[in-house]
Amino acid sequence: MSSELFHGLAVLSFVILLLIMLLRKIRQPYFIAYILSGVLLGPQVCNIVNEAEVISQLGEMGIVLLMFFIGSEIRLPDLTRAFARPLFIASVQVAVSLACMWGIGTYLEWSTTMTVLMGFIISLSSSAIVFQYLSRTGEMNSQLGLITSGVLLIQDILVVPMVVCLNFMAAGNVSAVDLAKVCAGGMLILLLLRAVSVRRPSLPFKRDIIADHDLQVFLGFAICFGMAWVTAWLGLSAALGAFVAGIVIGKDKATRWLGKALIPFRVFFLAFFFIAVGLQLDLPFFRDNVGTIVFVALSVLLINSLLNAMLFRLAGNSWRDSLYGGALLSQIGEFSFVLMTLAVSLGLVGNYLYQVTLAVITLTMLLSSFWITVMQRLIYRLPLPEKTTFS
Structure with missing residues (x-):
C-alpha cells in the first residue's frame, strides 16, 4: 500500500511539474496543469490516481486556505465602501440567471427543480481562479478587484440559501433548527466584522509567535480551520468562515508571517481540488457529447461575460472595467460542483x-x-477611464 501511495504521488508530482513548465512558457495559469494531470492519471487514462473522493476532500482544504489568504489581503474599509456595487451585481445576476433558465426550461419542458438548479449553477463563478488571477496581477485592492472580490464573496454567501432550497425541494421541508443556526451564524459574522472594523484585533504572545515557525503554522491552521468548522456547523460555507478569519487576522500587522508560513500548504491542497475535478471527468461521455458540451460551455462564457459586463456598467463602472469584470466572472465555479453533487445525492438529477x-x-x-x-x-x-483611487 505504501509503495502504491508513493508511486502515485511521485508520478503525479512529475506530471504536474512538466505541465507547469510548459504552461509557464506560454504564460498560462497553473490550475490548468492540475486539471489535466487529474485527467491523464485518472481511471479513464493511466489509472494511476483513482481515489477521487479522498483527493476531493483534500481539495476542499485548499479552497478553505485560499479564502483565508484572500481575506487576510482584503482591506476591510475599502471593501465596505465598495460593497453596494457587488451586492447589486451578485443579486441581479442570480435573478437574471434564474429568469434565463426559466425561459430555457419552459421551452425544453424542464421540471421546476431542474430549472432552479441550473439557474443556481450558472450564477456562481470560481473564487479559486479569480482570486488567484487578481493576486497574480496585483489587482486585488484596485477598485475593480474590490468589486469583483465583493461579488464572489456574496456568491459564496448565497450558496447557503441555495443549499437550503435544494434540500427543501428534495424533502419538502427544512428543519427549523437548521434555519435558526444559519440566521444566527450570519448575525455573528456581521457582528464580528463590525467589531473588527471599529477596533483592530491583537494576538497575545506576539513575540513568542514571531520567533517560532512551528507555532506560526499550527496557530494559522487553528484559526483558519477553526473558524471554517464553526461556520460549517452553523450551516454556512466553510470557505466563508475562513475568509472572515483571514479578514480578522489581516487587521493585525504583526500577523504578516502567516502568509509565508502557510503558502506551501495552500498550494499543495488547492492543487488537489483541481486534480479531483480532472479525476471525475468521464472522457468517453465527453467524447460522445463533445458538441453539446462545447456549445453549452462557450454559451455560458459569452452570456456570463455580457451579463456581468452590463451589471458592472449599470453599477457605475467604465466600459473597460465592466468588460474586464465580466470576463473575470464568466466561468462556472467550484461551488457549482458542490450544488450538483448535492442534487445527485438528493436524487434531484440523473447521471447524464x-x-x-x-x-x-x-x-x-x-x-x-x-x-x-x-x-x-x-x-x-x-x-x-478616469483613475479612481482608494485612500
Missing part, C-alpha cells in the same frame, strides 16, 4: 445531467484564461 454539468464546468474553467485574454484585447481598443 451530472456528467454534462461536470464537463461544462471543467471546460469553462480551462477556457477562462483564454477568454480573459480575448476580452482584454477588445478592452485595449476602448478609451482609458
Whole structure:
C-alpha cells in the first residue's frame, strides 16, 4: 500500500511539474496543469490516481486556505465602501440567471427543480481562479478587484440559501433548527466584522509567535480551520468562515508571517481540488457529447461575460472595467460542483445531467484564461477611464 501511495504521488508530482513548465512558457495559469494531470492519471487514462473522493476532500482544504489568504489581503474599509456595487451585481445576476433558465426550461419542458438548479449553477463563478488571477496581477485592492472580490464573496454567501432550497425541494421541508443556526451564524459574522472594523484585533504572545515557525503554522491552521468548522456547523460555507478569519487576522500587522508560513500548504491542497475535478471527468461521455458540451460551455462564457459586463456598467463602472469584470466572472465555479453533487445525492438529477454539468464546468474553467485574454484585447481598443483611487 505504501509503495502504491508513493508511486502515485511521485508520478503525479512529475506530471504536474512538466505541465507547469510548459504552461509557464506560454504564460498560462497553473490550475490548468492540475486539471489535466487529474485527467491523464485518472481511471479513464493511466489509472494511476483513482481515489477521487479522498483527493476531493483534500481539495476542499485548499479552497478553505485560499479564502483565508484572500481575506487576510482584503482591506476591510475599502471593501465596505465598495460593497453596494457587488451586492447589486451578485443579486441581479442570480435573478437574471434564474429568469434565463426559466425561459430555457419552459421551452425544453424542464421540471421546476431542474430549472432552479441550473439557474443556481450558472450564477456562481470560481473564487479559486479569480482570486488567484487578481493576486497574480496585483489587482486585488484596485477598485475593480474590490468589486469583483465583493461579488464572489456574496456568491459564496448565497450558496447557503441555495443549499437550503435544494434540500427543501428534495424533502419538502427544512428543519427549523437548521434555519435558526444559519440566521444566527450570519448575525455573528456581521457582528464580528463590525467589531473588527471599529477596533483592530491583537494576538497575545506576539513575540513568542514571531520567533517560532512551528507555532506560526499550527496557530494559522487553528484559526483558519477553526473558524471554517464553526461556520460549517452553523450551516454556512466553510470557505466563508475562513475568509472572515483571514479578514480578522489581516487587521493585525504583526500577523504578516502567516502568509509565508502557510503558502506551501495552500498550494499543495488547492492543487488537489483541481486534480479531483480532472479525476471525475468521464472522457468517453465527453467524447460522445463533445458538441453539446462545447456549445453549452462557450454559451455560458459569452452570456456570463455580457451579463456581468452590463451589471458592472449599470453599477457605475467604465466600459473597460465592466468588460474586464465580466470576463473575470464568466466561468462556472467550484461551488457549482458542490450544488450538483448535492442534487445527485438528493436524487434531484440523473447521471447524464451530472456528467454534462461536470464537463461544462471543467471546460469553462480551462477556457477562462483564454477568454480573459480575448476580452482584454477588445478592452485595449476602448478609451482609458478616469483613475479612481482608494485612500
